[in-house]
Amino acid sequence: MMNPQINPYCSILAVVVLAATFCVVGQAADKSNACIPDPVLYASDEIIVCESMFEDAHRTVENAFASVTAYDEGCDEDLSDDIRVKQINLIKPNGRYEIALDLDEIADTFDILPAGTYDYTVAKTQKLFHYYFIFKPGVYKIHYYIEDDDGNPIDAFRAKREQVIIVGDACSGCLGCLGCDRCAGCRDDYIPGFIRDQDFKRLLSDWLLIGLSLLVMSSYGVLTKR
Numbered sequence: 001m002m003n004p005q006i007n008p009y010c011s012i013l014a015v016v017v018l019a020a021t022f023c024v025v026g027q028a029a030d031k032s033n034a035c036i037p038d039p040v041l042y043a044s045d046e047i048i049v050c051e052s053m054f055e056d057a058h059r060t061v062e063n064a065f066a067s068v069t070a071y072d073e074g075c076d077e078d079l080s081d082d083i084r085v086k087q088i089n090l091i092k093p094n095g096r097y098e099i100a101l102d103l104d105e106i107a108d109t110f111d112i113l114p115a116g117t118y119d120y121t122v123a124k125t126q127k128l129f130h131y132y133f134i135f136k137p138g139v140y141k142i143h144y145y146i147e148d149d150d151g152n153p154i155d156a157f158r159a160k161r162e163q164v165i166i167v168g169d170a171c172s173g174c175l176g177c178l179g180c181d182r183c184a185g186c187r188d189d190y191i192p193g194f195i196r197d198q199d200f201k202r203l204l205s206d207w208l209l210i211g212l213s214l215l216v217m218s219s220y221g222v223l224t225k226r
Contacts, residue, residue: 038074039146039156041083043067043163048134050171057134057171064165065126070146082147085120091139098141106132129165137169 044067050057070079089098103125107118112131118124125142133140142163145153 035075037072037154037156039070039072039079039154039159041068041070041079041144041146041159041161043069043142043144043161045164045166047166047168048171049168050134054134054171058130061126061129061134061165064163065122065129068122068144068163070159079146080122083122083144084147085122085125086143086145088125089141089143091141103128133165133167134171137167137172140165140167 044064046060046064048057048060068080068083070083071077072079085103088101088103090101091098103120104116104118107113107124107128108115112128113124118128142165144161144163146156146159148154
């Protein structure tokens with residue numbers, strides 16, 4: 001009985017067909033496992049009441065911005081770092097219209113952040129509230145969006161969210177604190193750490209300036225006595 005000979009070309013063809021089959025099956029599996037993006041942005045509305053040396057007010061600001069998070073429920077991904085502020089509107093008392101605020105001008109004018117460094121992130125917007133908005137009673141509507149990997153807004157309905165923060169009437173009258181560390185009732189131990197650190201550095205520089213001035217004056221006094 002003769003043994004059948006295997007045609008090498010048939011073997012090669014069989015390998016090619018098998019590889020192609022695995023490739024098609026793999027692609028189908030990848031498509032079936034591909035996630036469908038479903039970004040959702042969360043933010044809670046807050047009312048700021050200024051009592052007890054602004055302790056509760058600053059805590060409310062912290063809680064308000066801590067609630068601003070984003071998550072892609074379809075692809076199981078945290079998007080909180082990609083949240084940006086589109087704008088902040090001041091709602092007039094009659095509620096019939098809103099005024100869009102110039103956040104860059106506010107940050108630069110009151111020396112809240114180094115000039116030109118406001119980047120519309122949640123963290124730096126929170127700082128604007130600690131230093132400025134908390135002393136300006138009113139109703140503020142913050143418009144958020146989520147950026148994609150290229151820095152463009154995500155066009156998904158669930159990714160669009162507005163947050164309303166109401167600053168009570170009792171919070172007025174402390175804008176002087178922006179330039180005076182001794183203004184009572186405006187800054188306290190409950191301000192977030194990164195703001196306290198900044199204040200400490202500024203206070204240290206003030207004392208250094210005073211020390212140098214006294215040194216110059218004492219040196220001048222010694223020279224005049226001679």
